Amino acid sequence: MSQVFDVAVIGAGPGGYIAAIRAAQLGFKTACIDAGLNKAGDAPALGGTCLNVGCIPSKALLQSSEHFHAAQHDFAEHGITVAGMQFDAAKMIARKDAIVTKLTGGIKFLFQKNKVASLHGRGAFKGFSDGLYQIEIDNKGEKTEISAKNVIVATGSVPRPLPLVEIDNVNVLDNEGALNLTEVPQKLGVIGSGVIGLEMGSVWKRVGAEVTVLEAMPVFLAAADQQIAKEAYKIFTKEQGLAIELGVKLKEINKLSDGVEVKYDNEKGEAVSAKFDKLIVAIGRVPNTDGLNTEAVGLEKDERGFIKVDGECRSNLPNVWAIGDVVRGPMLAHKASEEGVAVAERIAGQKPHVDLDAVPFVIYTDPEIAWAGKTEEQLKAEGIAYKKGMSGFAANGRALGLGKAQGTVKILADAQTDRILGVHMIGPMVSELVSEAVLSLEFKASSEDIARIVHAHPTLSEVLHEAALAADKRALHG
Numbered sequence: 308m309s310q311v312f313d314v315a316v317i318g319a320g321p322g323g324y325i326a327a328i329r330a331a332q333l334g335f336k337t338a339c340i341d342a343g344l345n346k347a348g349d350a351p352a353l354g355g356t357c358l359n360v361g362c363i364p365s366k367a368l369l370q371s372s373e374h375f376h377a378a379q380h381d382f383a384e385h386g387i388t389v390a391g392m393q394f395d396a397a398k399m400i401a402r403k404d405a406i407v408t409k410l411t412g413g414i415k416f417l418f419q420k421n422k423v424a425s426l427h428g429r430g431a432f433k434g435f436s437d438g439l440y441q442i443e444i445d446n447k448g449e450k451t452e453i454s455a456k457n458v459i460v461a462t463g464s465v466p467r468p469l470p471l472v473e474i475d476n477v478n479v480l481d482n483e484g485a486l487n488l489t490e491v492p493q494k495l496g497v498i499g500s501g502v503i504g505l506e507m508g509s510v511w512k513r514v515g516a517e518v519t520v521l522e523a524m525p526v527f528l529a530a531a532d533q534q535i536a537k538e539a540y541k542i543f544t545k546e547q548g549l550a551i552e553l554g555v556k557l558k559e560i561n562k563l564s565d566g567v568e569v570k571y572d573n574e575k576g577e578a579v580s581a582k583f584d585k586l587i588v589a590i591g592r593v594p595n596t597d598g599l600n601t602e603a604v605g606l607e608k609d610e611r612g613f614i615k616v617d618g619e620c621r622s623n624l625p626n627v628w629a630i631g632d633v634v635r636g637p638m639l640a641h642k643a644s645e646e647g648v649a650v651a652e653r654i655a656g657q658k659p660h661v662d663l664d665a666v667p668f669v670i671y672t673d674p675e676i677a678w679a680g681k682t683e684e685q686l687k688a689e690g691i692a693y694k695k696g697m698s699g700f701a702a703n704g705r706a707l708g709l710g711k712a713q714g715t716v717k718i719l720a721d722a723q724t725d726r727i728l729g730v731h732m733i734g735p736m737v738s739e740l741v742s743e744a745v746l747s748l749e750f751k752a753s754s755e756d757i758a759r760i761v762h763a764h765p766t767l768s769e770v771l772h773e774a775a776l777a778a779d780k781r782a783l784h785g
């Protein structure tokens with residue numbers, strides 16, 4: 308007789324592990340099945356893409372490389388001279404690995420604390436009988452089975468493959484390889500100027516690589532507000548020296564003994580051949596249902612492979628839910644986690660709500676890019692009349708003190724009601740400012756509300772305050 312659970316979660320990424328903890332807190336007997344392994348591949352590691360090969364390690368490398376770059380280029384104006392400075396990529400990677408180990412171990416502890424049964428192995432649907440789903444767990448060929456009344460699928464996503472070349476994580480890298488280079492490549496190519504391309508391109512550029520980013524789309528950061536995207540493009544290319552080519556058409560990628568050759572047509576249609584020491588492929592991610600055996604129970608997927616769910620993460624099957632990267636919506640850790648909490652609470656009969664229109668987006672470049680709500684392009688396309696208020700970091704006292712007085716905040720508000728519809732930012736630590744934007748969207752605030760709230764001085768948030776004042780044409784420092 309297999310062990311019976313109230314809730315079985317498949318996947319322990321930020322969607323699954325949070326769902327499991329919340330379900331256990333609500334009194335359900337909960338299991339969380341996860342196949343993830345540590346970097347050495349010799350022990351289980353909870354936390355999914357986010358903790359192991361995504362959000363957390365990338366932010367660790369961004370910080371290390373930012374320090375190196377600042378010491379080389381920015382310290383002098385503070386009167387600090389650093390002589391004989393060197394960069395040790397292997398040490399940077401070891402620091403990153405230590406952070407990952409600490410956090411993945413933290414989830415193990417949280418599972419124990421909340422009495423979540425943590426089961427290692429690949430979970431697959433086996434069948435349904437007597438109101439229970441049977442799930443088989445394969446741990447290196449050793450098979451066990453559990454049954455559960457409710458199942459939450461949180462199996463995440465994997466990198467989108469590029470048909471022209473196979474990832475080997477030697478010279479052709481996906482996110483995992485890009486996070487583990489122990490030497491700085493002299494010439495680094497990146498396919499895709501999306502979030503990973505820009506973040507990882509920035510890391511290796513700052514520590515000395517010559518970086519070329521090849522992007523298929525003719526516009527830069529198509530999902531972002533284009534005024535902010537244009538400002539970002541100028542800073543990354545003209546000031547920071549990232550070579551970003553838009554509108555390229557890849558023709559051929561060849562692995563060489565000492566690197567990678569990429570043949571492509573540039574925006575003007577000219578044939579180009581470039582050679583790189585390493586090539587990162589970051590052209591998006593696809594939902595992961597590999598080995599889940601959805602057919603055994605008839606769990607439906609859409610034409611792109613996402614598990615089909617409604618606005619509340621219900622699948623086509625009773626008591627089977629799906630959350631995070633494996634379902635529609637932005638592929639972001641915080642979106643996965645909030646869906647996890649909401650599903651656990653729905654199983655408990657509560658009525659939580661996750662508003663996908665108020666999910667914040669952040670790109671951790673320097674300056675950072677962050678936004679929530681609609682872009683100007685979306686408002687125009689939807690025929691919504693809006694007003695806008697803008698302010699810059701150039702004259703902000705805190706930003707000047709930080710030596711990061713660059714960037715813009717833009718607030719878009721309804722022309723009639725003044726309700727905030729979107730906030731778009733490029734600037735220092737705007738990843739932290741975006742929460743005020745989310746709050747204003749969720750609470751249906753007006754730009755006047757933000758304008759009348761007292762913002763501490765001197766802080767970066769004063770730029771958001773000033774943008775709100777500007778929306779009403781009464782900026783004080785503009």
Ligand code: FAD
Pocket residue numbers: 317318319320321322323340341342343344353354355356357358360361362363365428429430431461462463464482503595597598599630631632633638639640641642643
């Ligand atoms: P995942 O984190 O992918 O977790 C899924 C888990 O399920 C994995 O552990 C997997 O091993 C396991 N699994 C899969 N199938 C099975 C099975 N059949 N049985 C058992 N286990 C299974 N997002 C942000 O919000 N902020 C960031 O800064 C950010 N940075 C990123 C940087 C990089 C380089 C990458 C690649 C992604 C980044 N993301 C970021 C995206 C973020 O990592 C994902 O949105 C998030 O991890 C999705 O969470 P999830 O729980 O849906 O899935």
Ligand code: NAI
Pocket residue numbers: 498499500501502503504506521522523524557589590591592637638639668669670671
């Ligand atoms: P992405 O969707 O952000 O960007 C992929 C880019 O590749 C796009 O600009 C696309 O036009 C381009 N592209 C696609 N096919 C191409 C081709 N054949 N040739 C050249 N360019 C091509 O995907 P990315 O960067 O791989 O990241 C995956 C996801 O991970 C993100 O969408 C995001 O959800 C998540 N992520 C989030 C981060 C954050 O929140 N800070 C950081 C990193 C990843």
